[in-house]
Amino acid sequence: xxxxxxxxxxxxxxxxxxxxxxxxxxxxxxxxxxxxxxxxxxxxxxxxxxxxxxxxxxxxxxxxxxxxxxxxxxxxxxxxxxxxxxxxxxxxxxxxxxxxxxxxxxxxxxxxxxxxxxxxxxxxxxxxxxxxxxxxxxxxxxxxxxxxxxxxxxxxxxxxxxxxxxxxxxxxxxxxxxxxxxxxxxxxxxxxxxxxxxxxxxxxxxxxxxxxxxxxxxxxxxxxxxxxxxxxxxxxxxxxxxxxxxxxxxxxxxxxxxxxxxxx
Amino acid sequence: xxxxxxxxxxxxxxxxxxxxxxxxxxxxxxxxxxxxxxxxxxxxxxxxxxxxxxxxxxxxxxxxxxxxxxxxxxxxxxxxxxxxxxxxxxxxxxxxxxxxxxxxxxxxxxxxxxxxxxxxxxxxxxxxxxxxxxxxxxxxxxxxxxxxxxxxxxxxxxxxxxxxxxxxxxxxxxxxxxxxxxxxxxxxxxxxxxxxxxxxxxxxxxxxxxxxxxxxxxxxxxxxxxxxxxxxxxxxxxxxxxxxxxxxxxxxxxxxxxxxxxxx
Numbered sequence: 001x002x003x004x005x006x007x008x009x010x011x012x013x014x015x016x017x018x019x020x021x022x023x024x025x026x027x028x029x030x031x032x033x034x035x036x037x038x039x040x041x042x043x044x045x046x047x048x049x050x051x052x053x054x055x056x057x058x059x060x061x062x063x064x065x066x067x068x069x070x071x072x073x074x075x076x077x078x079x080x081x082x083x084x085x086x087x088x089x090x091x092x093x094x095x096x097x098x099x100x101x102x103x104x105x106x107x108x109x110x111x112x113x114x115x116x117x118x119x120x121x122x123x124x125x126x127x128x129x130x131x132x133x134x135x136x137x138x139x140x141x142x143x144x145x146x147x148x149x150x151x152x153x154x155x156x157x158x159x160x161x162x163x164x165x166x167x168x169x170x171x172x173x174x175x176x177x178x179x180x181x182x183x184x185x186x187x188x189x190x191x192x193x194x195x196x197x198x199x200x201x202x203x204x205x206x207x208x209x210x211x212x213x214x215x216x217x218x219x220x221x222x223x224x225x226x227x228x229x230x231x232x233x234x235x236x237x238x239x240x241x242x243x244x245x246x247x248x249x250x251x252x253x254x255x256x257x258x259x260x261x262x263x264x
Numbered sequence: 265x266x267x268x269x270x271x272x273x274x275x276x277x278x279x280x281x282x283x284x285x286x287x288x289x290x291x292x293x294x295x296x297x298x299x300x301x302x303x304x305x306x307x308x309x310x311x312x313x314x315x316x317x318x319x320x321x322x323x324x325x326x327x328x329x330x331x332x333x334x335x336x337x338x339x340x341x342x343x344x345x346x347x348x349x350x351x352x353x354x355x356x357x358x359x360x361x362x363x364x365x366x367x368x369x370x371x372x373x374x375x376x377x378x379x380x381x382x383x384x385x386x387x388x389x390x391x392x393x394x395x396x397x398x399x400x401x402x403x404x405x406x407x408x409x410x411x412x413x414x415x416x417x418x419x420x421x422x423x424x425x426x427x428x429x430x431x432x433x434x435x436x437x438x439x440x441x442x443x444x445x446x447x448x449x450x451x452x453x454x455x456x457x458x459x460x461x462x463x464x465x466x467x468x469x470x471x472x473x474x475x476x477x478x479x480x481x482x483x484x485x486x487x488x489x490x491x492x493x494x495x496x497x498x499x500x501x502x503x504x505x506x507x508x509x510x511x512x513x514x515x516x517x518x519x520x521x522x523x524x525x526x527x528x
Binding site for chain 2: 030031032033034035037038041042044045048049051052053056057085086089094181184185186187188190191194195198199200202203206
């Protein structure tokens with residue numbers, strides 16, 4: 001009943017979103033183009049690096065590009081539904097959280113819905129394309145279950161991202177200072193896209209268990225790459241997704257209860 | 265008048281000081297960044313002695329020093345300005361008897377000063393202890409490096425101001441800001457030194473302002489650029505600083521004419 005209610009809200013918010021976007025049509029394209037540029041930049045890094053080396057920890061260029069293509073799919077979905085980059089300034093410092101809390105719907109779903117960003121999904125489609133191209137390049141077989149596994153893996157990866165960033169946004173409930181931690185995190189998410197064995201134990205541990213960005217890249221993608229098949233780590237993706245989403249929700253709910261307003 | 269600007273530096277410095285605890289986590293996160301790239305470059309070098317004119321040892325130093333320089337010059341002026349524009353408070357600031365842009369630069373400088381003393385300096389010590397970094401012994405080189413990262417700060421802030429001012433012309437410049445961040449990181453040489461790009465690309469990048477932010481100071485510090493070329497590098501930075509004043513002034517003039525506040 002609660003979920004049905006939230007879904008009906010989602011439809012309303014989306015309709016509103018489309019109406020506002022129609023007024024600012026140029027913006028829509030600026031956003032799409034800049035999203036794609038963002039990915040292009042990361043791909044440039046891969047291409048530049050492979051000009052100087054044939055392999056990165058025995059992974060070929062096509063394999064690393066494959067992982068990047070995979071990464072873009074969950075990242076695009078995450079970006080469309082969890083757009084909390086401005087959360088601390090907009091909701092805590094400027095006090096919009098108080099408005100959200102006076103309404104009957106769940107606070108997290110309201111905040112997420114107010115910030116939906118569907119253009120981000122185009123990135124997912126491009127990622128799917130890149131992955132497909134790398135798939136063909138590598139001559140990988142396509143089994144009947146591969147699309148199903150991909151859906152499960154992507155869902156797991158999205159949940160990990162959501163969990164981490166919701167928890168980070170919720171930190172603002174505990175300290176009303178602009179923490180500046182989110183921009184600091186921004187780079188760490190990149191490292192999960194490269195072959196994990198090139199790192200030392202410490203960083204590997206961090207990317208696997210603490211900030212599990214390796215599950216939004218190299219582990220689930222390796223499921224499809226025969227040479228780097230590691231079933232256990234790949235199937236941990238949905239498990240880690242469930243765990244981190246639960247942590248994110250718990251941190252948020254606990255934070256909302258503690259929240260007293262910034263007094264502005 | 266000058267004293268008013270000095271106060272802006274002081275106030276921002278003190279505000280940052282109040283949140284200094286966040287920056288201890290910043291040092292840890294930057295050490296992780298340096299670590300990830302250190303291992304990545306180790307994998308890229310493999311058995312190669314020298315790539316793109318950098319020895320493996322120089323590369324380690326380059327990675328460390330360019331991240332630490334970033335710890336100093338990085339700021340969120342783009343986001344601050346675009347928030348001011350979107351919520352309309354820029355209109356109030358325009359009526360005040362000082363230059364809005366100068367105030368932003370001064371605030372950025374206050375933040376930079378804080379970052380230099382409490383983020384970059386201790387971070388450098390930590391990083392030197394962890395990684396095999398070769399520090400230059402010539403004190404003159406250290407002096408030149410300090411001047412160069414000062415220009416890095418100026419040029420990076422100018423680019424941020426321009427990105428922020430775009431909020432006058434497009435209603436949502438979130439994507440633009442994100443794109444700017446990756447562009448600066450990639451093309452300034454934080455993630456890949458310019459010398460690693462294919463010939464035509466590095467030729468193009470030499471004509472863009474980004475390399476003046478990280479690549480030039482990093483190359484001087486590691487000794488890849490030496491002798492009279494050091495002064496040329498410094499000159500390039502100074503030239504970019506002067507050259508970027510004009511577009512900012514133009515944007516500001518155009519912006520004042522078309523300011524409309526969105527539901528402010």
